[in-house]
Amino acid sequence: MHLAQLLADLLLSLWRGTIDYTAPDHPLHWEWAVFRDTDLWQGHGQAVADAAQHLPGSFDRKPRNPAQKINTGYKTWEFQMYIFGLGPALLYDTIPRPYWLNYCRLVRGFRLICQHSISMQDLQAAHACFIQWELDFEILYYQRRAERLQFIRLCVHQVTHLATETLQKGPPICYSQWTMECTIGNLGQEIRQPSNPYANLSREGVRRCQVNALKAMVPNLEEPKPALPHTAIDLGDGYALLRKPARVIQEYLGVDVKIRRWARLRLLNGQTARTAWRETEKPAAKVRVSRNVKFLLDGEIRLGEVLYFTHLAVEDGYDEDGAQAFRWQAIALVSLYSYPDHDLLELSFHAVSSCKHVQGDIRVIDVKSITDVIGMVPHRPTLPSGVTEDRYFLVEKPGLDITTFGVAYERPGADDEDADDEAEDNED
DSSP, X not given: OOHHHHHHHHHHHHHHTOSOOOTTOOGGGOTTOGGGSHHHHHHHHHHHHHHHTTSOGGGOSOOOOHHHHTTSOXXXXXXXXXXXXXXXXXXXXXXXXXXXXXHHHHHHHHHHHTOSSOOHHHHHHHHHHHHHHHHHHIIIIITXXXXXXXXXXXXXXXXXXXXXXXXXXXXXXXXXXXXXXXHHHHHHHXXXXXXXXXXXXXXXXXHHHHHHHHHHHOGGGSOOOOOOOTTOEEEETTEEEEEEEEEEEEEETTEEEEEEEEEEEEOTTSOEEOOHHHHTTSOGGGOOOOOEEEEEETTEEEEEEEEEEEEEEEEEEEOTTSOEEEEEEEEEEEEEEOOOOHHHHHHTTTSOOEXXXXXXXXXXXXXXXXXXEOEEEEEOOBOTTSOBOOEEEEEOOTTSOOOOOSOOOOXXXXXXXXXXXXXXXXXX
């Protein structure tokens, strides 16, 4: 089974008090088993279903209400988006604080390790999260009690090896069960000899390897990617403006100009960013919100809601005859979100990035500064400062680069090592 599903099953069975237990131990004595309260579990399930509507369509299957569907074919991807995407924000102030902090460590490490490309700094941070999570998990749940030995499943120990195995094999997402299942499914579709399926499957596997080897040696053999729709504008570098366009009249510096708005943008990673202009025309219940994006602004990672895209002619110096030259520039009009609440971000080990939508702070950005389509889910938390207000929390698609908002994560023992270094310097 997938590691994400195994971990999700373990945590939910603990929080719901449904895991096996041995006398004299009993779920009535477990302070973490908050979802034994049926009303609280049903309310949480509905919160998950409501939040899932704010995840973009490019995030694939959205998690359903776990209170209703968890025993009826709940998919592994749903578990991953629920437990490792929505969970930290939705469970804030729901499960007791020590258990929530322990859970956030796991989520942060898991998000980092699921990237297709992992820096050494991220790998060290993920390893620190996993090691500390396992230690705290045993102290908080297991408590060194023999009758709770069943709490320590194999998946608890497995996560501590993810970082070291990444050094040997590469990012786990590249060789995980997702990849195997996809390959098995593709090969299964190619079977054309039901009377002898295994020999046929073996032959198809050999042929697939031969084709891949040829394409690696002669890249020109690779079939070209499907062409863009004839109404699209190829911007280069993997970006493209997609219809529906519309013409509007606006005032710009006191002059009426025609601006053609575009509703969608194809990104380099294959995601499609949409716009508030088009999505707000549809009923909210029928829209998978895909207008929130992550982009670079003045060298910083920022989050924003795209109002619309457009393609403008901008000055580009002078030509050989001395006449003013112009070039086409694709831009996006974006309404910014604030920086995440620093205290909550630090408290949750970067698992909860909670922002405010800054009304009126609208920027014009180059579309090629947009890196990802993200989910911004509304919630109303009580911040560590004691303020309770409407905010939005960030959810990113597993596998893409994870955002870090300037709050450094220190590995366990870092302060002790710094103190030792200072002592050595003083001795010198």
